[in-house]
Amino acid sequence: xxATPPAPLLSAQALKVAxxxxxxxxxxxxxDGVDLDIHPGEIVALVGESGCGKTTLARSLLxxxxxxxxxxxxxxxxxxxxxxxxxxxxxxxxxxxxDPSGSLNPRHTVYDAVAEGLxxxxxxxxxxxxxxxxxARAGLRPPERxxxxxxxELSGGQRQRVVIAGALVLEPELIVADEPVASLDASxxxxxxxxxxxxxxxxxxxxxxxxxxxxxxxxxxxxxxxxYLGRIVETGDVEQILTAPRHPYTRAxxxxxxxxxxxxxxxxxxxxxxxxxxxxxxxxxxxxxLASGEAERAGVADACRTKDLPVLEGGGRTQVACHWxxxxxxxxxxxxxxxxxxxPAEAGTGS
Numbered sequence: 001x002x003a004t005p006p007a008p009l010l011s012a013q014a015l016k017v018a019x020x021x022x023x024x025x026x027x028x029x030x031x032d033g034v035d036l037d038i039h040p041g042e043i044v045a046l047v048g049e050s051g052c053g054k055t056t057l058a059r060s061l062l063x064x065x066x067x068x069x070x071x072x073x074x075x076x077x078x079x080x081x082x083x084x085x086x087x088x089x090x091x092x093x094x095x096x097x098x099d100p101s102g103s104l105n106p107r108h109t110v111y112d113a114v115a116e117g118l119x120x121x122x123x124x125x126x127x128x129x130x131x132x133x134x135x136a137r138a139g140l141r142p143p144e145r146x147x148x149x150x151x152x153e154l155s156g157g158q159r160q161r162v163v164i165a166g167a168l169v170l171e172p173e174l175i176v177a178d179e180p181v182a183s184l185d186a187s188x189x190x191x192x193x194x195x196x197x198x199x200x201x202x203x204x205x206x207x208x209x210x211x212x213x214x215x216x217x218x219x220x221x222x223x224x225x226x227x228y229l230g231r232i233v234e235t236g237d238v239e240q241i242l243t244a245p246r247h248p249y250t251r252a253x254x255x256x257x258x259x260x261x262x263x264x265x266x267x268x269x270x271x272x273x274x275x276x277x278x279x280x281x282x283x284x285x286x287x288x289x290l291a292s293g294e295a296e297r298a299g300v301a302d303a304c305r306t307k308d309l310p311v312l313e314g315g316g317r318t319q320v321a322c323h324w325x326x327x328x329x330x331x332x333x334x335x336x337x338x339x340x341x342x343x344p345a346e347a348g349t350g351s
Contacts, residue, residue, distance in 0.1 A: 007076060008037035009206050010061060010093070010174055011314055015070035017053075017060050026275040030056040031067070032230030035314035038174065043200055043207045045217035045238070047253065048227035051272050057227070058176050058210050063089055091121050094167035098179035100159035104151040110135070111147040114166045121170065134169035137203075138162070139195055157188035164195065174206040181216065193220050214250075215257050218242050223316060226250045229272040229282040231311065236318030246325040248289045280305045281323060289324050298327040 017031040030053045038044050046054045059065040061072055063079055063086050072079040074093065080086055094117075097103045104113050114131045123130065135143035138161040151159055160180070167175050177196070181189040197220060199205045209220060217224050217238060224241045226234040226249065234247040245251045252265040269286040284290050284304045295301045300323040309321040320326075 006039055008073075008314070009040045009042075009075065010038040010208075011073045012036045012057070012061060013071050013073070013314065014311065015057070015060060015072065016068045017056050017065055018068045021275060028274040029230050029277055030274050031060060032274070032277065033311040034070075034227075034230075034232055035311055036061075036225055036232065036235075037314040037316070038206050038208055039316070040173075040206055041200060041204045042222050043196070043209060043220055044223045044225060045209045045211060045221035046225050046227060047211055047214055047217055049212060049253075049271065051274070052227045053230040053274065054210050054227045055178060058178060058208060061208065062093060062095055062176055087121070091117075091170050092172050093174045093176065094170060094172040096163055096167050096175055096177040096180050099183050100156065100163045101151065101183075103163045104159060106151050108150075109147065110140075110149050110151075110154075110162050113151075113162055114169050117166055117170045130169055131165075134165040135162075137168050137199065138165035139191075140165065155188075156184050157191055160184060160188075160192055161195070164192075164199075168199070172205070174208070176208045176210070178210045179212070180209065182211075182213075189216075190219075196220060214242060214253050215259075226253070229277060230274055231282060231309075231321065233283065233309075233312075233322065234320045235312055237316070240318050246320040246328075247283075247322045248287050248324070249283050252288065280307055281309055281321075295324050298324055298331075300324055300327045 012034050015031055015034045016029070019028045019030060021027055032053070034057060046057065048054045056065060060067050063081055066081045074089060079089060108116070111131055114134055115127055118127055118130055132143040135146060140146050140158065140161050151162070154162065180196070181192050184192065193216070196207060200207065209216070211217060221238045223236065224238050225232045226241070226247065228249050234241060234245065234250045241250065242254065245254055252267050254260055255262065255265040265288050267286045267288070268291065278285055281287070281304045287295070287304065289295050290301060290304050295304050303323040307323065309323070312319045312321055
């Protein structure tokens with residue numbers, strides 16, 4: 001008998017975040033209908049190009065940007081975007097920013113930087129012991145050696161560990177890491193990724209890692225959610241998504257990795273503009289499958305240009321929102337006698 005999966009720790013349901021345009025310009029639909037679940041002890045990578053909405057989604061999940069529609073729940077309870085409830089929530093969900101140099105006050109010692117969160121939340125325990133423990137868990141040992149140092153006296157990797165320690169000191173259940181290794185040298189990236197994995201294994205810590213790098217997702221994530229123009233277009237277990245991608249956008253992102261086989265896919269057309277969401281599949285203007293005639297041969301070219309796709313469910317199933325992928329899945333099912341008729345949101349689903 002299959003065990004019932006645990007309830008999500010954090011869940012976004014039909015989430016939308018829109019920003020009104022200036023001087024009569026069109027509204028920017030930065031997040032345009034997103035379902036996303038993060039389970040206890042799970043690392044989810046949110047992947048996409050700059051401008052796809054992934055940082056806005058992360059900020060909304062953190063309580064920094066109230067949604068226009070939809071809701072966020074944590075531990076089954078709706079997120080309250082005001083007052084004491086939000087302050088308590090931010091103790092349980094911590095942010096790790098991309099640039100450790102910008103995250104740390106150059107006038108604060110390492111000790112003060114890590115202790116800041118404790119002081120904001122009125123911590124009544126042994127502050128020195130809490131700071132020491134957080135630095136040790138972040139790999140800065142012996143921690144007392146770093147207490148009186150300033151950010152400029154540290155290496156890039158050490159600064160990032162201080163930022164992570166500042167998040168850990170409050171003993172959160174979830175961290176949101178926005179491009180956590182983008183500003184680090186290649187030699188240090190692996191160390192920080194290994195640290196995040198160790199924290200997951202030792203503390204049961206959940207994480208949402210926001211990145212443009214599918215290679216990073218391969219090294220750290222349990223699940224991947226690929227985002228394009230405000231929507232998640234493909235989601236599922238990391239191995240399944242990265243070894244057998246179904247959405248043309250995911251395939252294009254993977255094709256430019258150094259270890260990828262074959263020629264890289266160069267996306268045509270303009271980058272995403274959240275104030276100009278096209279009809280039909282929002283990726284169709286840049287889609288290599290449509291441009292090559294494959295979608296026409298599959299009989300879905302008109303649907304790609306005119307028929308919208310549903311929001312993918314937030315659960316852990318492998319899902320893709322793509323008319324062409326749905327047609328391929330239906331053809332494959334018919335060929336094996338398994339039946340046809342997959343919906344675009346169910347194409348290639350797995351347990």
